[in-house]
Amino acid sequence: MSDATLASTAPPAAAAFPAGGLRRRLVPLGLALVAPCALLLVWQVAVQSGMTRLIPSPHEVAEEMVDFAVGGIWDDAFSGTLLTHLFASMQRVYGGFALAALVAVPLGLLIGRVALVRQVMDPFLQLMRPVPVTAWLPLSMILFGLGARSAFFLVFLGAFYPILLNTVFGVRSVEPRLFEAAEMLGCRGNAQFFKVVLPASLPSIFTGLRLGLGLAWFVIVVGEMTGVPQGLGAVIMDARTLSRTELVICGMIVIGLAGFVSDRIVVAVMNRLLRWSPLHHV
Amino acid sequence: MSKLPIVDIRNVSKVFTVGGGEIAALRDATLTVQKGEFVCLIGASGCGKSTLLRIVAGFESPSSGEALMWNKPIPGPGPDRGMVFQDYGLFPWLTVRENIGFGPASRGRPKAEIRETAERFMALVGLTRFADVYPHQLSGGMKQRVAIARVLANDAELVLMDEPFGALDAMTRERLQDDLLTLWGRTGLTVVFVTHSIEEAIFLADRVVVMEPSPGRIASEHRITLPRPRDVASPEFNEIRRELSARLHSHHAKTAA
Numbered sequence: 001m002s003d004a005t006l007a008s009t010a011p012p013a014a015a016a017f018p019a020g021g022l023r024r025r026l027v028p029l030g031l032a033l034v035a036p037c038a039l040l041l042v043w044q045v046a047v048q049s050g051m052t053r054l055i056p057s058p059h060e061v062a063e064e065m066v067d068f069a070v071g072g073i074w075d076d077a078f079s080g081t082l083l084t085h086l087f088a089s090m091q092r093v094y095g096g097f098a099l100a101a102l103v104a105v106p107l108g109l110l111i112g113r114v115a116l117v118r119q120v121m122d123p124f125l126q127l128m129r130p131v132p133v134t135a136w137l138p139l140s141m142i143l144f145g146l147g148a149r150s151a152f153f154l155v156f157l158g159a160f161y162p163i164l165l166n167t168v169f170g171v172r173s174v175e176p177r178l179f180e181a182a183e184m185l186g187c188r189g190n191a192q193f194f195k196v197v198l199p200a201s202l203p204s205i206f207t208g209l210r211l212g213l214g215l216a217w218f219v220i221v222v223g224e225m226t227g228v229p230q231g232l233g234a235v236i237m238d239a240r241t242l243s244r245t246e247l248v249i250c251g252m253i254v255i256g257l258a259g260f261v262s263d264r265i266v267v268a269v270m271n272r273l274l275r276w277s278p279l280h281h282v
Numbered sequence: 283m284s285k286l287p288i289v290d291i292r293n294v295s296k297v298f299t300v301g302g303g304e305i306a307a308l309r310d311a312t313l314t315v316q317k318g319e320f321v322c323l324i325g326a327s328g329c330g331k332s333t334l335l336r337i338v339a340g341f342e343s344p345s346s347g348e349a350l351m352w353n354k355p356i357p358g359p360g361p362d363r364g365m366v367f368q369d370y371g372l373f374p375w376l377t378v379r380e381n382i383g384f385g386p387a388s389r390g391r392p393k394a395e396i397r398e399t400a401e402r403f404m405a406l407v408g409l410t411r412f413a414d415v416y417p418h419q420l421s422g423g424m425k426q427r428v429a430i431a432r433v434l435a436n437d438a439e440l441v442l443m444d445e446p447f448g449a450l451d452a453m454t455r456e457r458l459q460d461d462l463l464t465l466w467g468r469t470g471l472t473v474v475f476v477t478h479s480i481e482e483a484i485f486l487a488d489r490v491v492v493m494e495p496s497p498g499r500i501a502s503e504h505r506i507t508l509p510r511p512r513d514v515a516s517p518e519f520n521e522i523r524r525e526l527s528a529r530l531h532s533h534h535a536k537t538a539a
Protein backbone atom coordinates (compact mmCIF):
# COMPACT_ATOMS: atom_id res chain seq x y z
CA MET A 1 0.00 0.00 0.00
CA SER A 2 1.62 3.22 -1.06
CA ASP A 3 1.88 6.44 0.83
CA ALA A 4 1.89 8.61 -2.26
CA THR A 5 -1.64 7.65 -3.27
CA LEU A 6 -2.95 8.31 0.20
CA ALA A 7 -1.49 11.76 0.35
CA SER A 8 -3.97 12.98 -2.23
CA THR A 9 -6.93 11.59 -0.31
CA ALA A 10 -6.74 13.86 2.70
CA PRO A 11 -4.17 16.21 4.16
CA PRO A 12 -2.93 15.59 7.69
CA ALA A 13 -4.90 17.88 9.95
CA ALA A 14 -2.13 19.02 12.21
CA ALA A 15 -1.16 21.89 9.90
CA ALA A 16 -0.45 25.12 11.82
CA PHE A 17 -2.47 28.27 11.18
CA PRO A 18 -0.91 30.41 8.51
CA ALA A 19 0.09 34.02 9.20
CA GLY A 20 -2.75 36.55 9.26
CA GLY A 21 -4.36 34.77 12.20
CA LEU A 22 -4.60 38.08 14.08
CA ARG A 23 -7.18 39.39 11.68
CA ARG A 24 -9.05 36.14 11.83
CA ARG A 25 -9.29 36.57 15.57
CA LEU A 26 -10.19 40.28 15.61
CA VAL A 27 -13.18 39.94 13.31
CA PRO A 28 -15.11 37.51 15.56
CA LEU A 29 -14.24 39.69 18.56
CA GLY A 30 -15.66 42.75 16.79
CA LEU A 31 -18.80 40.87 15.82
CA ALA A 32 -19.21 39.59 19.37
CA LEU A 33 -19.17 43.16 20.67
CA VAL A 34 -22.01 44.37 18.42
CA ALA A 35 -24.89 43.22 20.63
CA PRO A 36 -23.49 44.47 23.98
CA CYS A 37 -22.69 47.86 22.43
CA ALA A 38 -26.18 48.10 20.99
CA LEU A 39 -27.63 47.36 24.43
CA LEU A 40 -25.47 50.08 25.99
CA LEU A 41 -26.62 52.55 23.35
CA VAL A 42 -30.31 51.76 23.82
CA TRP A 43 -29.85 52.01 27.57
CA GLN A 44 -28.10 55.39 27.32
CA VAL A 45 -30.72 56.80 24.95
CA ALA A 46 -33.58 55.51 27.08
CA VAL A 47 -32.19 57.08 30.24
CA GLN A 48 -31.35 60.39 28.51
CA SER A 49 -34.75 60.76 26.90
CA GLY A 50 -36.29 60.35 30.33
CA MET A 51 -38.15 57.16 29.55
CA THR A 52 -37.33 55.93 33.01
CA ARG A 53 -36.22 57.66 36.18
CA LEU A 54 -35.58 54.50 38.15
CA ILE A 55 -32.74 53.14 36.05
CA PRO A 56 -29.31 54.74 36.40
CA SER A 57 -27.35 55.69 33.29
CA PRO A 58 -24.46 53.56 32.03
CA HIS A 59 -22.12 56.26 33.24
CA GLU A 60 -23.46 56.12 36.80
CA VAL A 61 -23.12 52.37 36.77
CA ALA A 62 -19.56 52.62 35.49
CA GLU A 63 -18.73 55.03 38.27
CA GLU A 64 -20.26 52.71 40.85
CA MET A 65 -18.32 49.81 39.35
CA VAL A 66 -15.03 51.66 39.84
CA ASP A 67 -15.94 52.48 43.41
CA PHE A 68 -17.11 48.92 44.03
CA ALA A 69 -13.87 47.57 42.62
CA VAL A 70 -11.22 49.91 44.06
CA GLY A 71 -13.06 52.51 46.15
CA GLY A 72 -12.14 56.19 46.35
CA ILE A 73 -15.41 57.69 45.07
CA TRP A 74 -18.21 57.16 47.60
CA ASP A 75 -16.28 55.43 50.35
CA ASP A 76 -19.30 53.63 51.73
CA ALA A 77 -19.72 50.08 53.01
CA PHE A 78 -19.42 48.67 49.49
CA SER A 79 -16.40 50.61 48.27
CA GLY A 80 -13.51 48.43 47.20
CA THR A 81 -15.25 45.24 48.28
CA LEU A 82 -15.78 43.64 44.84
CA LEU A 83 -13.01 41.09 45.21
CA THR A 84 -14.14 40.06 48.68
CA HIS A 85 -17.65 39.38 47.44
CA LEU A 86 -16.47 37.80 44.24
CA PHE A 87 -14.19 35.40 46.09
CA ALA A 88 -16.91 34.53 48.56
CA SER A 89 -19.26 33.65 45.70
CA MET A 90 -16.56 31.86 43.75
CA GLN A 91 -15.80 29.65 46.71
CA ARG A 92 -19.42 28.56 46.92
CA VAL A 93 -19.88 28.23 43.18
CA TYR A 94 -16.73 26.21 42.59
CA GLY A 95 -17.05 24.28 45.82
CA GLY A 96 -20.67 23.31 45.19
CA PHE A 97 -19.91 22.63 41.55
CA ALA A 98 -16.87 20.48 42.30
CA LEU A 99 -18.79 18.45 44.85
CA ALA A 100 -21.67 18.03 42.40
CA ALA A 101 -19.27 16.86 39.68
CA LEU A 102 -17.51 14.53 42.09
CA VAL A 103 -20.79 12.85 42.99
CA ALA A 104 -22.72 13.13 39.72
CA VAL A 105 -20.10 11.87 37.25
CA PRO A 106 -19.32 8.54 38.99
CA LEU A 107 -22.98 8.07 39.90
CA GLY A 108 -23.99 8.80 36.30
CA LEU A 109 -21.42 6.32 34.96
CA LEU A 110 -22.78 3.66 37.31
CA ILE A 111 -26.42 4.39 36.54
CA GLY A 112 -25.70 4.27 32.84
CA ARG A 113 -23.70 1.07 33.00
CA VAL A 114 -25.01 -1.04 35.87
CA ALA A 115 -28.64 -2.12 35.59
CA LEU A 116 -29.07 -2.67 39.32
CA VAL A 117 -27.87 0.84 40.23
CA ARG A 118 -30.12 2.24 37.53
CA GLN A 119 -33.16 0.38 38.83
CA VAL A 120 -32.55 1.55 42.38
CA MET A 121 -31.56 5.15 41.73
CA ASP A 122 -33.33 6.22 38.58
CA PRO A 123 -36.95 6.40 39.84
CA PHE A 124 -35.85 8.25 42.96
CA LEU A 125 -33.76 10.77 41.07
CA GLN A 126 -36.46 11.34 38.46
CA LEU A 127 -38.91 12.02 41.27
CA MET A 128 -36.64 14.59 42.91
CA ARG A 129 -35.65 16.28 39.69
CA PRO A 130 -38.76 18.37 38.94
CA VAL A 131 -38.43 20.16 42.28
CA PRO A 132 -36.85 23.54 41.48
CA VAL A 133 -33.76 24.55 43.40
CA THR A 134 -35.57 27.63 44.70
CA ALA A 135 -38.17 25.41 46.33
CA TRP A 136 -35.40 23.84 48.38
CA LEU A 137 -34.54 27.19 49.92
CA PRO A 138 -36.67 27.00 53.09
CA LEU A 139 -35.74 23.39 53.75
CA SER A 140 -32.09 24.08 53.11
CA MET A 141 -32.22 26.91 55.69
CA ILE A 142 -33.66 24.52 58.24
CA LEU A 143 -31.11 21.82 57.43
CA PHE A 144 -28.02 23.95 57.08
CA GLY A 145 -28.95 27.12 58.87
CA LEU A 146 -28.74 30.66 57.58
CA GLY A 147 -25.54 31.26 55.74
CA ALA A 148 -22.82 29.90 53.56
CA ARG A 149 -23.55 26.22 53.98
CA SER A 150 -27.05 26.71 52.70
CA ALA A 151 -25.78 28.55 49.62
CA PHE A 152 -23.23 25.83 49.05
CA PHE A 153 -25.95 23.17 49.23
CA LEU A 154 -28.21 24.96 46.77
CA VAL A 155 -25.36 25.38 44.29
CA PHE A 156 -24.57 21.70 44.65
CA LEU A 157 -28.19 20.82 43.96
CA GLY A 158 -28.40 23.15 40.97
CA ALA A 159 -25.27 21.75 39.33
CA PHE A 160 -25.96 18.12 40.21
CA TYR A 161 -28.79 17.23 37.83
CA PRO A 162 -27.40 18.54 34.55
CA ILE A 163 -24.11 16.76 35.20
CA LEU A 164 -25.81 13.53 36.25
CA LEU A 165 -28.33 13.41 33.42
CA ASN A 166 -25.80 14.20 30.73
CA THR A 167 -23.37 11.62 32.08
CA VAL A 168 -26.08 8.95 32.07
CA PHE A 169 -27.09 9.98 28.56
CA GLY A 170 -23.48 9.80 27.41
CA VAL A 171 -23.00 6.31 28.79
CA ARG A 172 -26.30 5.07 27.39
CA SER A 173 -25.56 6.34 23.91
CA VAL A 174 -22.14 4.79 23.39
CA GLU A 175 -22.29 3.07 20.01
CA PRO A 176 -22.74 -0.69 20.57
CA ARG A 177 -20.29 -1.21 17.72
CA LEU A 178 -17.48 0.15 19.90
CA PHE A 179 -18.14 -2.48 22.57
CA GLU A 180 -18.00 -5.16 19.89
CA ALA A 181 -14.75 -3.73 18.55
CA ALA A 182 -13.24 -3.63 22.05
CA GLU A 183 -14.37 -7.13 22.81
CA MET A 184 -12.98 -8.70 19.66
CA LEU A 185 -9.67 -6.96 20.35
CA GLY A 186 -9.47 -8.58 23.77
CA CYS A 187 -10.76 -5.74 25.97
CA ARG A 188 -13.67 -6.98 28.02
CA GLY A 189 -15.46 -6.59 31.34
CA ASN A 190 -14.31 -3.82 33.63
CA ALA A 191 -11.49 -2.77 31.33
CA GLN A 192 -14.15 -1.52 28.91
CA PHE A 193 -15.27 0.97 31.53
CA PHE A 194 -12.09 3.00 31.26
CA LYS A 195 -11.15 2.20 27.70
CA VAL A 196 -14.54 2.65 26.06
CA VAL A 197 -17.33 3.96 28.30
CA LEU A 198 -15.46 6.85 29.86
CA PRO A 199 -13.85 8.30 26.74
CA ALA A 200 -16.98 7.77 24.66
CA SER A 201 -19.16 9.62 27.14
CA LEU A 202 -16.70 12.43 27.76
CA PRO A 203 -18.41 14.81 25.29
CA SER A 204 -21.72 14.42 27.12
CA ILE A 205 -20.04 14.73 30.51
CA PHE A 206 -18.57 18.04 29.41
CA THR A 207 -21.92 19.25 28.17
CA GLY A 208 -23.22 18.45 31.66
CA LEU A 209 -20.32 20.22 33.36
CA ARG A 210 -20.88 23.35 31.30
CA LEU A 211 -24.60 23.40 32.03
CA GLY A 212 -23.93 22.62 35.68
CA LEU A 213 -21.43 25.41 36.13
CA GLY A 214 -23.78 27.84 34.40
CA LEU A 215 -26.56 26.82 36.76
CA ALA A 216 -24.22 27.14 39.72
CA TRP A 217 -23.75 30.82 38.95
CA PHE A 218 -27.46 31.08 38.34
CA VAL A 219 -28.31 29.62 41.73
CA ILE A 220 -25.72 31.54 43.69
CA VAL A 221 -27.91 34.64 43.91
CA VAL A 222 -30.75 32.59 45.37
CA GLY A 223 -28.30 30.80 47.63
CA GLU A 224 -26.87 34.02 48.97
CA MET A 225 -30.33 35.35 49.75
CA THR A 226 -30.20 33.07 52.76
CA GLY A 227 -28.54 35.79 54.78
CA VAL A 228 -24.84 35.47 54.12
CA PRO A 229 -22.86 38.63 54.83
CA GLN A 230 -20.65 38.32 51.76
CA GLY A 231 -21.13 37.30 48.15
CA LEU A 232 -22.41 38.85 44.96
CA GLY A 233 -25.93 37.61 45.63
CA ALA A 234 -25.82 39.25 49.03
CA VAL A 235 -24.62 42.52 47.47
CA ILE A 236 -27.52 42.48 45.04
CA MET A 237 -30.04 41.80 47.79
CA ASP A 238 -28.59 44.49 50.07
CA ALA A 239 -28.36 47.02 47.25
CA ARG A 240 -31.98 46.36 46.42
CA THR A 241 -33.05 47.01 49.99
CA LEU A 242 -31.09 50.26 49.90
CA SER A 243 -32.56 51.15 46.47
CA ARG A 244 -29.08 51.36 45.00
CA THR A 245 -29.97 50.14 41.55
CA GLU A 246 -26.56 51.01 40.08
CA LEU A 247 -24.99 48.61 42.56
CA VAL A 248 -27.55 45.94 41.67
CA ILE A 249 -26.52 46.28 38.03
CA CYS A 250 -22.82 46.13 39.00
CA GLY A 251 -23.48 42.85 40.81
CA MET A 252 -25.27 41.50 37.77
CA ILE A 253 -22.41 42.45 35.49
CA VAL A 254 -19.80 40.84 37.75
CA ILE A 255 -21.82 37.61 37.96
CA GLY A 256 -22.21 37.62 34.19
CA LEU A 257 -18.50 38.10 33.63
CA ALA A 258 -17.49 35.55 36.25
CA GLY A 259 -19.88 32.99 34.75
CA PHE A 260 -18.52 33.73 31.30
CA VAL A 261 -14.90 33.31 32.36
CA SER A 262 -15.75 30.08 34.21
CA ASP A 263 -17.37 28.70 31.10
CA ARG A 264 -14.38 29.64 28.95
CA ILE A 265 -12.11 27.73 31.33
CA VAL A 266 -14.27 24.61 31.07
CA VAL A 267 -14.38 25.02 27.29
CA ALA A 268 -10.60 25.32 27.14
CA VAL A 269 -10.17 22.10 29.13
CA MET A 270 -12.82 20.46 26.99
CA ASN A 271 -11.19 21.45 23.72
CA ARG A 272 -7.97 20.03 24.99
CA LEU A 273 -9.47 16.69 26.08
CA LEU A 274 -11.85 16.37 23.14
CA ARG A 275 -9.41 17.18 20.36
CA TRP A 276 -10.53 13.96 18.75
CA SER A 277 -14.14 15.01 18.45
CA PRO A 278 -15.04 17.03 15.37
CA LEU A 279 -18.17 18.37 17.11
CA HIS A 280 -16.50 19.77 20.16
CA HIS A 281 -14.53 22.75 19.10
CA VAL A 282 -16.30 25.79 20.46
CA MET B 283 -10.48 -32.72 2.31
CA SER B 284 -9.29 -34.44 5.42
CA LYS B 285 -7.45 -31.41 6.78
CA LEU B 286 -8.89 -29.90 9.95
CA PRO B 287 -10.78 -26.78 8.86
CA ILE B 288 -10.21 -23.50 10.73
CA VAL B 289 -13.95 -22.81 10.71
CA ASP B 290 -16.57 -25.50 10.76
CA ILE B 291 -20.23 -24.44 10.71
CA ARG B 292 -22.52 -27.45 11.16
CA ASN B 293 -26.26 -27.14 10.55
CA VAL B 294 -26.38 -23.76 12.20
CA SER B 295 -29.73 -21.98 12.53
CA LYS B 296 -30.34 -18.61 14.06
CA VAL B 297 -33.76 -17.35 15.10
CA PHE B 298 -34.29 -13.80 16.32
CA THR B 299 -37.33 -12.99 18.38
CA VAL B 300 -38.66 -9.56 17.56
CA GLY B 301 -41.75 -8.26 19.34
CA GLY B 302 -43.35 -11.70 19.74
CA GLY B 303 -42.61 -12.75 16.15
CA GLU B 304 -39.72 -14.92 15.07
CA ILE B 305 -37.29 -14.28 12.23
CA ALA B 306 -35.35 -17.20 10.79
CA ALA B 307 -32.19 -15.28 9.98
CA LEU B 308 -30.30 -18.44 9.14
CA ARG B 309 -31.50 -21.97 8.59
CA ASP B 310 -29.37 -25.09 8.59
CA ALA B 311 -26.20 -23.50 7.30
CA THR B 312 -23.19 -25.72 6.81
CA LEU B 313 -19.85 -24.33 5.76
CA THR B 314 -16.20 -25.14 6.30
CA VAL B 315 -13.29 -22.81 5.73
CA GLN B 316 -9.72 -24.05 5.38
CA LYS B 317 -6.73 -22.25 6.84
CA GLY B 318 -5.48 -19.66 4.37
CA GLU B 319 -8.63 -19.66 2.29
CA PHE B 320 -10.36 -16.54 0.97
CA VAL B 321 -14.13 -17.11 1.08
CA CYS B 322 -16.75 -14.61 -0.08
CA LEU B 323 -20.37 -14.69 1.06
CA ILE B 324 -22.80 -13.14 -1.35
CA GLY B 325 -26.57 -12.86 -1.55
CA ALA B 326 -29.58 -10.58 -1.40
CA SER B 327 -30.17 -8.30 1.53
CA GLY B 328 -31.49 -10.13 4.59
CA CYS B 329 -30.24 -13.58 3.64
CA GLY B 330 -28.20 -13.90 6.82
CA LYS B 331 -24.68 -13.03 5.66
CA SER B 332 -23.99 -10.73 8.58
CA THR B 333 -25.64 -13.16 10.97
CA LEU B 334 -23.37 -15.98 9.83
CA LEU B 335 -20.30 -13.78 10.11
CA ARG B 336 -21.33 -12.55 13.56
CA ILE B 337 -21.77 -16.13 14.72
CA VAL B 338 -18.21 -16.93 13.64
CA ALA B 339 -17.03 -13.72 15.34
CA GLY B 340 -18.78 -14.80 18.53
CA PHE B 341 -21.11 -11.81 18.74
CA GLU B 342 -24.11 -14.11 18.29
CA SER B 343 -24.52 -17.73 19.26
CA PRO B 344 -26.36 -20.28 17.11
CA SER B 345 -29.96 -21.16 18.06
CA SER B 346 -29.14 -24.69 16.99
CA GLY B 347 -26.26 -26.47 15.34
CA GLU B 348 -22.57 -26.02 16.03
CA ALA B 349 -20.09 -23.29 15.20
CA LEU B 350 -16.54 -24.55 15.62
CA MET B 351 -13.14 -23.02 15.24
CA TRP B 352 -10.26 -25.48 15.18
CA ASN B 353 -12.84 -28.04 16.19
CA LYS B 354 -13.79 -26.19 19.42
CA PRO B 355 -17.08 -24.35 19.98
CA ILE B 356 -16.68 -20.60 19.53
CA PRO B 357 -16.97 -19.21 23.06
CA GLY B 358 -17.48 -15.52 22.26
CA PRO B 359 -15.53 -12.72 20.62
CA GLY B 360 -11.80 -13.18 20.77
CA PRO B 361 -8.57 -11.71 19.43
CA ASP B 362 -7.96 -14.73 17.19
CA ARG B 363 -10.89 -13.57 15.03
CA GLY B 364 -10.80 -9.97 13.86
CA MET B 365 -13.88 -8.29 12.48
CA VAL B 366 -13.75 -5.44 10.00
CA PHE B 367 -17.05 -3.56 10.01
CA GLN B 368 -18.57 -1.59 7.17
CA ASP B 369 -18.82 1.41 9.50
CA TYR B 370 -15.20 0.93 10.62
CA GLY B 371 -15.85 0.79 14.39
CA LEU B 372 -12.69 2.77 15.12
CA PHE B 373 -12.32 4.45 18.49
CA PRO B 374 -12.73 8.13 17.66
CA TRP B 375 -10.72 9.27 20.69
CA LEU B 376 -7.65 7.30 19.69
CA THR B 377 -5.16 8.24 16.99
CA VAL B 378 -4.35 5.89 14.12
CA ARG B 379 -1.37 4.63 16.10
CA GLU B 380 -3.41 4.10 19.27
CA ASN B 381 -6.26 2.41 17.42
CA ILE B 382 -3.85 -0.07 15.89
CA GLY B 383 -2.14 -0.59 19.25
CA PHE B 384 -5.46 -1.08 21.08
CA GLY B 385 -5.47 -4.88 20.82
CA PRO B 386 -1.91 -5.46 22.04
CA ALA B 387 -2.45 -2.84 24.78
CA SER B 388 -5.63 -4.60 25.93
CA ARG B 389 -3.74 -7.85 26.18
CA GLY B 390 -1.18 -6.18 28.40
CA ARG B 391 1.79 -6.31 26.04
CA PRO B 392 4.82 -4.23 27.07
CA LYS B 393 4.88 -0.61 25.87
CA ALA B 394 7.86 -1.03 23.57
CA GLU B 395 6.26 -4.00 21.86
CA ILE B 396 2.97 -2.14 21.37
CA ARG B 397 4.81 0.77 19.78
CA GLU B 398 6.79 -1.53 17.53
CA THR B 399 3.69 -3.49 16.48
CA ALA B 400 1.77 -0.30 15.72
CA GLU B 401 4.65 1.03 13.60
CA ARG B 402 4.90 -2.20 11.67
CA PHE B 403 1.21 -2.42 10.83
CA MET B 404 0.89 1.27 10.03
CA ALA B 405 3.67 0.75 7.52
CA LEU B 406 1.94 -2.35 6.18
CA VAL B 407 -1.23 -0.42 5.31
CA GLY B 408 0.66 2.72 4.29
CA LEU B 409 -0.49 5.03 7.07
CA THR B 410 2.78 5.87 8.76
CA ARG B 411 2.42 9.54 7.91
CA PHE B 412 -0.99 9.64 9.56
CA ALA B 413 0.11 8.01 12.80
CA ASP B 414 -1.04 10.82 15.07
CA VAL B 415 -4.23 11.75 13.27
CA TYR B 416 -7.70 11.05 14.68
CA PRO B 417 -10.23 8.95 12.70
CA HIS B 418 -12.49 11.90 11.86
CA GLN B 419 -9.60 13.42 9.94
CA LEU B 420 -9.25 10.36 7.67
CA SER B 421 -11.04 9.43 4.46
CA GLY B 422 -13.25 6.33 4.42
CA GLY B 423 -10.60 4.27 2.65
CA MET B 424 -7.98 5.24 5.17
CA LYS B 425 -10.30 4.43 8.06
CA GLN B 426 -10.85 0.97 6.63
CA ARG B 427 -7.09 0.50 6.36
CA VAL B 428 -6.79 1.34 10.03
CA ALA B 429 -9.55 -1.16 10.83
CA ILE B 430 -7.72 -3.87 8.87
CA ALA B 431 -4.36 -3.03 10.46
CA ARG B 432 -6.03 -3.11 13.88
CA VAL B 433 -7.13 -6.73 13.56
CA LEU B 434 -3.84 -7.80 11.96
CA ALA B 435 -1.83 -6.11 14.72
CA ASN B 436 -3.77 -8.24 17.16
CA ASP B 437 -2.50 -11.47 15.56
CA ALA B 438 -5.93 -12.43 14.26
CA GLU B 439 -5.57 -15.55 12.12
CA LEU B 440 -9.10 -15.24 10.82
CA VAL B 441 -10.32 -11.94 9.43
CA LEU B 442 -14.08 -11.47 9.07
CA MET B 443 -15.10 -8.61 6.83
CA ASP B 444 -18.70 -7.43 6.56
CA GLU B 445 -19.04 -5.36 3.39
CA PRO B 446 -15.87 -3.53 4.35
CA PHE B 447 -15.62 -1.59 1.11
CA GLY B 448 -19.36 -1.04 0.65
CA ALA B 449 -19.24 2.63 1.58
CA LEU B 450 -16.23 3.50 -0.55
CA ASP B 451 -16.03 4.95 -4.05
CA ALA B 452 -15.11 2.63 -6.93
CA MET B 453 -11.49 3.70 -7.22
CA THR B 454 -10.69 3.47 -3.52
CA ARG B 455 -12.48 0.19 -3.44
CA GLU B 456 -10.39 -1.29 -6.24
CA ARG B 457 -7.19 -0.15 -4.61
CA LEU B 458 -8.17 -1.66 -1.28
CA GLN B 459 -9.15 -4.92 -2.99
CA ASP B 460 -5.67 -5.13 -4.55
CA ASP B 461 -4.02 -4.26 -1.27
CA LEU B 462 -6.09 -6.79 0.62
CA LEU B 463 -5.08 -9.55 -1.79
CA THR B 464 -1.43 -8.57 -1.46
CA LEU B 465 -1.69 -8.69 2.33
CA TRP B 466 -3.50 -11.98 2.20
CA GLY B 467 -0.90 -13.48 -0.10
CA ARG B 468 1.90 -12.27 2.13
CA THR B 469 0.51 -13.30 5.51
CA GLY B 470 -1.32 -16.58 5.04
CA LEU B 471 -4.46 -15.13 6.61
CA THR B 472 -7.86 -16.73 6.37
CA VAL B 473 -10.51 -14.31 5.18
CA VAL B 474 -14.31 -14.53 5.20
CA PHE B 475 -15.62 -11.60 3.26
CA VAL B 476 -19.26 -10.50 2.85
CA THR B 477 -20.15 -8.47 -0.21
CA HIS B 478 -23.10 -7.42 -2.35
CA SER B 479 -20.98 -7.24 -5.45
CA ILE B 480 -20.64 -10.32 -7.67
CA GLU B 481 -17.59 -8.81 -9.30
CA GLU B 482 -15.89 -8.15 -5.98
CA ALA B 483 -16.56 -11.74 -4.90
CA ILE B 484 -15.11 -13.25 -8.07
CA PHE B 485 -12.15 -10.89 -8.02
CA LEU B 486 -11.20 -11.78 -4.45
CA ALA B 487 -12.32 -15.26 -3.56
CA ASP B 488 -11.01 -18.80 -3.71
CA ARG B 489 -14.60 -19.79 -3.13
CA VAL B 490 -17.88 -17.89 -3.43
CA VAL B 491 -20.76 -18.94 -1.21
CA VAL B 492 -24.17 -17.88 -2.52
CA MET B 493 -26.91 -17.37 0.04
CA GLU B 494 -30.66 -16.91 -0.32
CA PRO B 495 -33.18 -15.19 1.95
CA SER B 496 -36.37 -16.09 3.82
CA PRO B 497 -35.27 -18.14 5.48
CA GLY B 498 -31.58 -17.25 5.15
CA ARG B 499 -29.62 -20.23 3.93
CA ILE B 500 -26.63 -21.30 1.88
CA ALA B 501 -27.74 -22.02 -1.70
CA SER B 502 -24.54 -23.00 -3.51
CA GLU B 503 -20.76 -22.79 -3.48
CA HIS B 504 -18.46 -21.97 -6.39
CA ARG B 505 -14.74 -22.50 -6.49
CA ILE B 506 -12.94 -19.78 -8.45
CA THR B 507 -9.78 -21.12 -9.99
CA LEU B 508 -8.81 -18.15 -12.18
CA PRO B 509 -5.17 -17.24 -11.61
CA ARG B 510 -4.48 -13.99 -9.74
CA PRO B 511 -4.28 -11.12 -10.46
CA ARG B 512 -7.67 -11.53 -12.08
CA ASP B 513 -8.74 -9.48 -15.04
CA VAL B 514 -12.35 -8.39 -14.58
CA ALA B 515 -12.64 -7.80 -18.34
CA SER B 516 -11.51 -11.27 -19.39
CA PRO B 517 -14.01 -13.68 -21.01
CA GLU B 518 -13.37 -16.27 -18.27
CA PHE B 519 -14.19 -13.74 -15.57
CA ASN B 520 -17.36 -12.73 -17.39
CA GLU B 521 -18.40 -16.33 -17.81
CA ILE B 522 -18.31 -16.84 -14.04
CA ARG B 523 -20.01 -13.52 -13.48
CA ARG B 524 -22.87 -14.56 -15.78
CA GLU B 525 -23.27 -17.86 -14.03
CA LEU B 526 -23.33 -16.39 -10.53
CA SER B 527 -25.60 -13.59 -11.53
CA ALA B 528 -28.05 -16.06 -13.03
CA ARG B 529 -28.05 -17.98 -9.74
CA LEU B 530 -28.72 -14.86 -7.70
CA HIS B 531 -31.43 -13.62 -10.02
CA SER B 532 -33.21 -16.90 -10.40
CA HIS B 533 -34.00 -16.56 -6.76
CA HIS B 534 -35.20 -12.97 -7.15
CA ALA B 535 -37.49 -14.13 -9.92
CA LYS B 536 -38.90 -16.83 -7.66
CA THR B 537 -39.73 -14.43 -4.84
CA ALA B 538 -41.11 -11.80 -7.21
CA ALA B 539 -43.51 -14.32 -8.74
Ligand SMILES: Nc1ncnc2c1ncn2[C@@H]1O[C@H](COP(=O)(O)OP(=O)(O)OP(=O)(O)O)[C@@H](O)[C@H]1O
Nearest residue numbers: 298300305307326327328329330331332333334498
Ligand atom coordinates in the same frame (compact mmCIF):
# COMPACT_ATOMS: atom_id res chain seq x y z
N1 LIG C 1 -30.17 -8.48 16.13
C1 LIG C 1 -31.22 -8.82 15.35
N2 LIG C 1 -32.46 -8.82 15.86
C2 LIG C 1 -33.51 -9.17 15.11
N3 LIG C 1 -33.44 -9.53 13.82
C3 LIG C 1 -32.24 -9.55 13.25
C4 LIG C 1 -31.06 -9.19 13.98
N4 LIG C 1 -30.00 -9.29 13.16
C5 LIG C 1 -30.50 -9.69 11.97
N5 LIG C 1 -31.83 -9.85 12.01
C6 LIG C 1 -32.70 -10.31 10.91
O1 LIG C 1 -32.12 -11.46 10.37
C7 LIG C 1 -32.21 -11.45 8.96
C8 LIG C 1 -30.83 -11.60 8.36
O2 LIG C 1 -30.08 -10.44 8.67
P1 LIG C 1 -28.58 -10.22 8.23
O3 LIG C 1 -28.17 -8.92 8.79
O4 LIG C 1 -27.78 -11.40 8.58
O5 LIG C 1 -28.72 -10.12 6.66
P2 LIG C 1 -27.61 -9.72 5.59
O6 LIG C 1 -27.54 -10.82 4.62
O7 LIG C 1 -26.36 -9.33 6.26
O8 LIG C 1 -28.30 -8.46 4.91
P3 LIG C 1 -27.59 -7.17 4.30
O9 LIG C 1 -27.03 -7.58 3.00
O10 LIG C 1 -28.73 -6.21 4.13
O11 LIG C 1 -26.58 -6.72 5.28
C9 LIG C 1 -32.90 -10.16 8.58
O12 LIG C 1 -34.25 -10.45 8.34
C10 LIG C 1 -32.76 -9.32 9.81
O13 LIG C 1 -33.87 -8.48 9.94
Ligand SMILES: [Mg+2]
Nearest residue numbers: 331332333444
Ligand atom coordinates in the same frame (compact mmCIF):
# COMPACT_ATOMS: atom_id res chain seq x y z
MG1 LIG D 1 -25.28 -7.50 6.49
